Amino acid sequence: MSYKLETIPNGETLIGEGPHWDVATQSLYFVDIDNAVLLRYDYKQNKTYSARLEGENFASFIIPVEGENGKFAVGCDRRVAIVAWDGVSPSAKVARNAYEVQSGEEFALNRLNDGKADPRGRLFAGTMYNDQKDLFAARKGELYRFEKGKPVALIKSDIGISNGLTWNEKAGKFYFIDSCDYNVKEYDYDLETGVASNPKIVFKHASHLPDGMTIDTEGNIYIATFTGHTVYKVKPSTGEVLLEIKFPCKQITSVAFGGPNLDILYVTTSKLNDQPPPAGSTFKVTGLGAKGLPMTKVRI
Template identity: 30%
Template sequence: MSIEVVENNVGHLLEGPHWDQASGSLLYVDILGQTVSRYNPGTGNTVKVNIGTMGFESLPPGLNEKVLPGLASLYCLHPDKSLKTHLQGVGLSNGMAWAEDYKTMYYIDSFSGGVDAFDYDVASGTIANRRRVITIPKNEGFPDGMCIDSEGKLWVAHFMGAAVKRYDPLTGEKLRTVQLPTDIITSCCWGGANLDELYVTSSKLSLSEEKLKAQDTAGYLFRVTGLGVKGVKAELFDDLSHLA
């Protein structure tokens, strides 16, 4: 296994990595920097555009943020652009993944300390029968973003846990730990031509000035190779507006 930095000091709060197979590039956001970036590993070039905001009580440079609990929700955006709320009173919506047969959806509310599963109806996009499948001990940080591999195992980023960990959602067992050089690990996704490279985002958020000096890779983008497992192709949103 090898861990490498692919982009240095590119933001405050990197999140939402997504591998675009059509262009062979990685998309990700910097929430506090209000940017979306596209990184091309073939050329090493990155293109950024400005986007969105997030409602913290305070913002950088202090980074003494506090997310207000219970105000988040989980939505489903349908191809006809209609929006349906499926969950309310969420602390902090994060990772989502689907089993290969699309009969199970996995979801993380970071404040709840684990990964939940739902029965999923792919035709209607509805969820039911919520249950806890993975519990993250508090001393291992908060579960943040996640992705799924071709063997149906979940890879969960541990915010304040300096790691991405692989779990079996059928048993809840922790199978593997990939230790990273900075505490605030936010999300991960599979990429590369063979979907066998794990891209990992990180953040400077919640780190003291002392820790920021010690953890000089906070806010970097990492790539992990040699894991011996592959990811699955990400589905594209089916926008029906072109049929109108």
């Protein structure tokens, strides 16, 4: 298979993360976590806009809010904030806080990491311990479900780095990555209740740290590796690696299908730890012969 890699204009980040393709605006939203910057790549204009999130230290994911034009759920420290941004202005503001988790002193160094809406618009997001010296030792992370009109539900605790999430609605499956476990777990997923059960490992790599994740229309998952120059296309039912998509930089953070036909794989990267260019660029991969599913806005 001959796929093609290109960078999008002005898509550079320190730690790019949380790509979300919004069908309504034909835009890719993503974040630069440690700089608390929100970005929007406009497909038609082939142009990227960015905004500093005022008064915040981190922005770990960005998801449009259903029914609220110009409003986004954004992970800020240990809060899910509702942010107002027109997608063009160079600054954005928190309009209100929707949820807070892990408010105790023992979690002072924790922050939210990856987050995504399930097919019904429930927000799933988890935390991680954010001290680089002790990143792998302290399993203080937790995964939560945030559902409109209901209290925050704890899905899983004892997490190192809560990371990639995706769903196969047809098969009733939920996929989740704790990067510190070096694997992808598949859960049975009840779409009516949002309950995940019966975890089993469907992909494991001895040395490449798995990060963000997405799924295509055939149920294959795409796994970004933070230490591996690679996005793996994996068939979860067998664990077979169907394709290795190679990049000219090491730290691949997350993936999302987008474009008018949902057949472009957008890939965020990081230049953390002084990685040389093109590290930190945001890529588009074409020619994969696969399509993604429309991503869901969040109901909050």
